[in-house]
Amino acid sequence: MTSMFAQELDQPAPIAQAPLTWRETARPAPAAGQLEIHVVACGVCRSNLHMIEGDWVDGGVPAISPIIPGHEVTGYVSALGEGVTDFQVGDPVGVQPLWSSCETCEFCTSGRENLCHDRKITGEHVNGGYAEYMIATAAHTYPVPASLDLVESAPLFCPGITAFAAVDKLTVGPGDTVAIFGLGGVGHMAVQFAALTGARVIAVGRTPEHLEVARELGAADTVDSRDPEALAAIADSADAVITFAPADVVTEQAFGVLKWGGTLVNGVPLTLAEFPFNKAQTIQASVIGTREQMREVLELAAAGKIRTVVDSFEMARATEVLSSLADGALRSRAVLANPGVTA
Structure with a gap:
């Protein structure tokens, strides 16, 4: 054998x-x-x-x-x-x-x-x-x-193909803002693909090392998700949000950052307590x-x-x-x- x-x-x-x-x-x-x-x-x-x-x-x-x-x-x-x-x-x-x-x-x-x-x-x-x-x-x-x-x-x-597929679902470019939540291996790749569109990228995470890598890879801004004031400062600012962290609190944070009429792409399971129709937001799953x-x-x-x-x-x-x-x-x-x- x-x-x-x-x-x-x-x-x-x-x-x-x-x-x-x-x-x-x-x-x-x-x-x-x-x-x-x-x-x-x-x-x-x-x-x-x-x-x-x-x-x-x-x-x-x-x-x-x-x-x-x-x-x-x-x-x-x-x-x-x-x-x-x-x-x-x-x-x-x-x-x-x-x-x-x-x-x-x-x-x-x-x-x-x-x-x-x-x-x-x-x-x-x-x-x-x-x-x-x-x-x-x-x-x-x-x-x-x-x-x-x-x-x-x-x-x-x-991480490469998963992040690319998520960003590929968006129609964004110069003048738009994309926020990435969950900065593990997939999130770091998504920062790069989103930056290639010409959009301004905000990387949101809770680990200082992950935030540092996101800056190295092209994120215009990084936000510590454990800081309520920092999250409040970017509320209703992103044309699109991509989430790679399977936690309800992250989903809630992501929708807080997403503009009315914006699109959230989730690469992980999510649970919604409510989804107000008057904001005309869109959810897309990516696998x-x-x-x-x-x-x-x-x-x-x-x-x-x-x-x-x-x-x-x-x-x-x-x-x-x-x-x-x-x-x-x-x-x-x-x-x-x-x-x-x-x-």
Whole structure:
């Protein structure tokens, strides 16, 4: 049996109980239409933590046991399944959360495959990138431009595409103001995409380090969400608001900043106590992103118009890194990497 090392989850449990195990396991082989990736890096997302700790068990996630988490993956093609002609062994590639879609439903055939009811999510329904190797669907694998570093590029495949899709729902430009609430890995990318529209960007968060990074990435103003006076100063000032913090208090703050007639895009669940119609505000939900949008994100990164802010750790340290994420101790996006991987 050909083997590899991977972080496997047998049973969801609090991260403090160390439910992940870095161990030797079977190395997968690609089937028709698939390819094998020698993983260079995989970003660490809060949704990984939700799955590992069992928050989504009632929704059928994780779908298999054991499972290898991780859904923002970069690496080199190491083997091709039957019928795969768009890639060659050694190509630098990436995989985002959308691992596969049915390709035949109304959403897939209209370029909205992220809404496919039969979609599979990387690292939740199938094994993901917390490993030395993983299997990907060729139709949902993306060439990574040669100019991009594969470790630094890993977050493009979740925070990058998620933030781009949210900003892409807005019609904003010079003279407009966009407020971003929730400055984790996704929020920092959204600051950059919103700034590219020419709009003035206000970054709102509660962690000084996150606010500092937002300023570095183009936010015109930063606001501490724990400061009522600072929030009051920007009340009713934003033409659009994007939220990435799944907390009712943040949603309330966001609507306080949103102008009458403005648009709120939520990339997380939200709960509304009331929604006054007389303000004529609009709510749009945003989930992952499409293949076309993913390609646009990579083009922008290759052109130097956006960048990631990452801290890299060895793949074997996943539990430690996830614990830091749970404690709010990460400055931006953590990335797990396999040292020494080459094409």
